[in-house]
Amino acid sequence: MDQSLLDTLRVVALPTKTNFRGINLREVALFKGEYGWAEFSPFLEYKDAECAPWLACAIEAATQPRPHLFRSNVKVNGTIPALNGAAEITKIVELFPGVSSFKIKVGENLELDLARIQQVRSLRPDSAIRVDVNGAWSVDEATSFLQSAGEIEYIEQPCATVEELRELKKRTDVKIVGDEILRKAVDPFALDLNGAVDILMLKVQPLGGIKRTHALINHHKLPVVVSSALESAIGIDYGLVLAGSIEKLEYGCGLATGFLLSQDVAHLPIKHGQMAISSPEPDFAGLEVSAERFEWWKNRIMRTAELL
CATH class of the missing domain: 3.20.20.120 (Enolase-like C-terminal domain)
Incomplete structure (x- = not known):
């Protein structure tokens, strides 16, 4: 995984309105590449191997042009x-x-x-x-x-x-x-x-x-x-x-x-x-996680990247 993507990494915690399959707070990692912001958000309990396709998707979203669209x-x-x-x-x-x-x-x-x-x-x-x-x-x-x-x-x-x-x-x-x-x-x-x-x-x-x-x-x-x-x-x-x-x-x-x-x-x-479809620009105000949680996600991404 390109270091330039990791350099843009932001991690947010998004509260839910109701308990959704046991989740009350959704942690999400975001990074930006040539084609915009991308998301890596496998659930916390997932092992690294199960996270690999999620990271492949995020790298694709950040670094590859969008496909032809039949509808907007x-x-x-x-x-x-x-x-x-x-x-x-x-x-x-x-x-x-x-x-x-x-x-x-x-x-x-x-x-x-x-x-x-x-x-x-x-x-x-x-x-x-x-x-x-x-x-x-x-x-x-x-x-x-x-x-x-x-x-x-x-x-x-x-x-x-x-x-x-x-x-x-x-x-x-x-x-x-x-x-x-x-x-x-x-x-x-x-x-x-x-x-x-x-x-x-x-x-x-x-x-x-x-x-x-x-x-x-x-x-x-x-x-x-x-x-x-x-x-x-x-x-x-x-x-x-x-x-x-x-x-x-x-x-x-x-x-x-x-x-x-x-x-x-x-x-x-x-x-x-x-x-x-809108290619939104994220607003991180008040949503970013602690330094400890940021490092947890960064390490998770680096471990998962080794499996790709």
Whole structure:
């Protein structure tokens, strides 16, 4: 990794509006290259090897020209964390004006999951409902949920393995989306997703950047949705660039998760259910971490760079 990139390193801590999969403070490393600011933000518990594609993506974003874009505005969905209070859910729904679909986190308690879905439906009756399970269920549990949940646009990673997804697909007509199955694979090109997955969930950092993600799209030849990994506005904008560079994009993308942060380095608004690609300039005021945390991230980047 070029020293000139490290010389621009800034690290920020972004508080969330609500607990999101156990996260209340999102630490993010940013650095700048010839083509703008880039983000490196693997979650704190990730080992260096799992961080490698995230760093490859950040280096690509900083040092490579942007791809050809088929659109400059990207349709997005709302994202509802695993909340159970009606008032709190209402506040989150209101963060996403004009969106036509909501992705709802489920998988911990069936009764609470169904109540959460019903609450969103009551607030936005015309919006499609998607659910994200993060691989938590058995085939039987996923089947039981789908029999109780009403109309679902798609179910994201209901079970952990390809074999389980293939078995579930035999039991349901609901579209199945593969997320962790792809981005946590040792070799995502070696996966046989035939009869297991209908749609690919694409997150640009964990998949190693836009060029590699396009190679995966061309390899698997499935419809796609672009989503985020709870990134800052810098990472989100690069996800928007990925979405803009995909010729056929049938579904709204999960790129509005910045609205779950109470502070960010830039503001990317939703207008009429869409977000614009904008190459934002970050504002670091009041967000930078301690010297100790900065060194932790710098060392993490240097260790990870040795694996590329």
